[in-house]
Amino acid sequence: MLLYEWAALPECYAVRLLAAILEVPLTLRHVDYYPAHEHESDAFLTLNPLGTLPVLDTGETILLDWLGALTYLAARHDPERRWLPLEHTDRMASLLEWLSVARALSESAGAARLHDSIGQEADIAGCRAKAHALLRHLERHLWFGERAGCSWLLQNEHPTIADLAVFVNVILCEEGGVERLDYPAVRRWTDRVKQIPGFVVTSGVFPAATLEVKQGPGA
């Protein structure tokens, strides 16, 4: 499978992350989003008239949206249906709600980050305020979830694609001036996501502490 991507975009990271967890090999095709604006070139717009990244070429179809790509990977490459609980109507409804939150985070926290890092135009105060409103919603949901014994966004023993889709813009949001200081349950949840087997990092994301530290002298 071929992924057209610009590595610094959280939405591209989300697809690489799920592919890594599901052990699906991806061939990466770098699209120079910045500074070359290759996503606005005729060649790219012929592939994706929306001009958005990433694009996943599955060999059978071309998926133009990152949430579509996550859905495809989980539906095709997770036979146990852990990442996409298709048999559970209520959980699927909840999953779609969280994918909407993921997209809203991309358009707020993500846009603020692109504003601060590559000077992309944005209503920066509005983006940050919207991001904080979404983070407050996420914080409340996760805090009460912890009390109910639930570690993930859905009432599911296993994380789903919703956790990864929301995670990617949350874990990079401080690069857009959106602090996570007020969201302790969100910070605990990001620690849990980092401990998912197969988790990979990207620029700006630190791994969890899983490696044993060699003892110093006298310790």
Next chain:
Amino acid sequence: MREGWYPIAACDDLPAAHIYQTQLCDEPLAVWRAADGHVNVWQDRCPHRGVRFSIGTVHANELRCRYHAWRFGSGSGACTFVPAHPDRKPADAIRATAYPSVERAGLVWTRLAGDQAAPPVLLPSTVPMRAMPVNRAEDAVVAAISAAEMPGVHLFVQPVSAGRTVIRGLAEDAALLGEHDDALERLRRTLESA
């Protein structure tokens, strides 16, 4: 720096190997529970190059800075190991700035200055409520919670910075945590829209 004890976290905020991040009176804090159970309240700043401790990692009874992997011991905050000089004992002066901590009624309390003993929290059995950060100054928040009628809850404030305050509460009935949270959300909306 301001004297007196303030609640800065719930005991539940500190699962194993997690570094909780907060702020009290402009002082950023990294809070973590060591494997031996001790709760460390440290200035969120490595004394080496100033990187936030809260992006570091916990290994049993030590916190390891993300930048150069210097390690600091629970309790004293003394540097225990510098990877670039594995055979040298770190100088005693290299320490995290550690503040005192006590756990009372399910909350973690600290003080930045002064030498008062931690006050007892004399309450019937309670459970900590969800912390409610408010983008308003301490005095406005204190006035609002004094005026609010919330039976069955005991509220405290954590001054964060000039315009930010966290409301922390203890509820007498765990079954009412959701309702109490709704009430604090309404209080926050009122305060922030004023």
